[in-house]
Amino acid sequence: MPHSDVLVIGGGVIGLATAWRTAQRGLSVTVLDPDPGRGANQVAAGMLAPVTELQYGEEPLLALGIASNARYADFAAELTEATGLDTGYRACGTLAVALDADDRAELHEVHGFQQRLGLDVEWLSGREARRLEPMLAPGVRGATLVRGDHQVDGRRLGAALVAACVKAGVTLHPSRAARVTTEGGRATGALAVDGTKLTADQTAVAAGCWSGGLEGVPAAVRLPLRPVKGQVLRLRMTTVRGDFPGPPFLSRNVRAVVRGVHIYLVPRADGELVLGATTEEEGFDTTVTAGGVYELLRDAHELVPGITELPLAETSAGLRPGTPDNAPLLGPTALPGLVAATGHHRNGVLLTPVTADALAEYLTTGQLPPEARPFTPTRFASPESPA
């Protein structure tokens, strides 16, 4: 019966990075996933924009996002050095754009909030924004520029993490968890659907939106997760007749709120332009719909009219793991031996470095670092729960 110090259920970027960092600290680690490196990161745009995406009331999440963003350059460089694989990390900055007077008022208010928090955000006129990004719609009314909000390619990141795990001695077990196993009120690993019993001193759940439905977890410990569907398009920044002439089509992430809906365009160095994303509560459904594609193209077209010329290379949909407060679940659960590394909602790619560091610290020392402490899953425990 294969035994490890740590079993990680789920090999998306969160699970793999946690496994990698933990193995680097000398523990034996197994990752249970039928297709490691291909979680929600396959669909994600990979925008690393904690400052741009600041929401009122989410200051603790902002701090976590800023901490993760600050580690990204080194994290990506270390991955590339270990594996030879590029992660698509790009220090490009992010422009948030207002298309009308209402947008502008709202963006200006957010900018004030950002300034009060001491964040580095620059206010630009519409003309200044268009000087930076000439493909923006002529009617742009204003924008904020966050020079420190960047991007990474979630697919390349997943592939690099798989290679880094293998190099660090992590065992990849290509199957799915049928159930978490317990003994004497403690998690002891998992039974895989291929029949293998994988035992471990500690079991980390990193199964994204499926983390809440794992069999074998006592009802009172069940992680409060729901799938939040996102549809995403991938365009190519070349025209029908070849490369786009002159300057780059877009040079940095561009984000806007169109008719109350958030839209963003993430231009990669390799010519891919990711356009996302819908937010839909549809259960475990990953169908690409006519309406989802239509709305993304309609809103992006208002923001950057020139996208109509670009080839549409791919449509896809993924499931974000949503929690009641949209913040992640990090660290010990009420079941001894069972640890959470999930619930990252829209921020899984961004929060990968800080999550992996926090989990590796907890798994080796039993202590969560301060920045992760507000996010333990026990914050949702009801008074009558056995926790």
Place this chain on the structure above:
Amino acid sequence: MPHSDVLVIGGGVIGLATAWRTAQRGLSVTVLDPDPGRGANQVAAGMLAPVTELQYGEEPLLALGIASNARYADFAAELTEATGLDTGYRACGTLAVALDADDRAELHEVHGFQQRLGLDVEWLSGREARRLEPMLAPGVRGATLVRGDHQVDGRRLGAALVAACVKAGVTLHPSRAARVTTEGGRATGALAVDGTKLTADQTAVAAGCWSGGLEGVPAAVRLPLRPVKGQVLRLRMTTVRGDFPGPPFLSRNVRAVVRGVHIYLVPRADGELVLGATTEEEGFDTTVTAGGVYELLRDAHELVPGITELPLAETSAGLRPGTPDNAPLLGPTALPGLVAATGHHRNGVLLTPVTADALAEYLTTGQLPPEARPFTPTRFASPESPA
């Protein structure tokens, strides 16, 4: 050196049907195509709507279309009987819809023209149209119903024609024509890019929009063709959560002009809903673009708002073979031994039965049947040409 009575260059539905009908009359036939059955028919919606799509000044084409449509039921049944394969032929009728007062005035004028030609077209109020197709937009102002305009599945048709050709003894040579060969002022077959010399008493060019660029054809005989790009979407008539409840999503072809652009929805019996098509002069380019997909979804959404719920299964683009008068090129060219069966523009699938019959007649008897005579390629010959 392989010799046939007839060599057909191009194995789309026109080339295959011509080969099949000609082989049925006892001639030996070879089809030269790297991937037979997969021409522009792979993208085509397969609407068989000569009456609905009537254009002023195209009465000869109307007659040809009506003749072909009238043969379709038997043609499809014969193919199925020969091969066991379904062609997706569906006698469903076609509804042409007006969305505003201008559309209604224009549709009413076309209806008058259709009536003067003695065509069977019924005028419906918006309410009557919505009674037939409840998913139509509430604002529909009027419609015409053509009970005799149907549909076929271009992909299934291609597959059935390949099988029928094989069964009828047609030789399929899986390569591409490098050049037409000539000797003493007469076409003698073709050299394939795999090096094979295929000789034939008569050579039929059915290479769609590539027919005009065939090497070896004297300049004065060159067929006047250009590629006309069409982008097409394929949706599934099921909702995200399963089958669409209640009545069928759509029961017949639906066509409209939205902002001057023609759009149609072709609902297949197997649940596919084909949504077409753009018309673009972009050269030999088959890129699916963000703008093409956006405009199709936008216009279809105005016509049938409920499409937003449907899964988007496929995006594709094909090249129609356009001629100077948008009518096909049928029969003898100015080069003895070289025959044309191409240039069908938007009507290739519709005109397949009548084209195949006309070409088989010409190839066996040297006479074109009357309905095909207005369409010989020599109609474009200039006075100084050697023809």
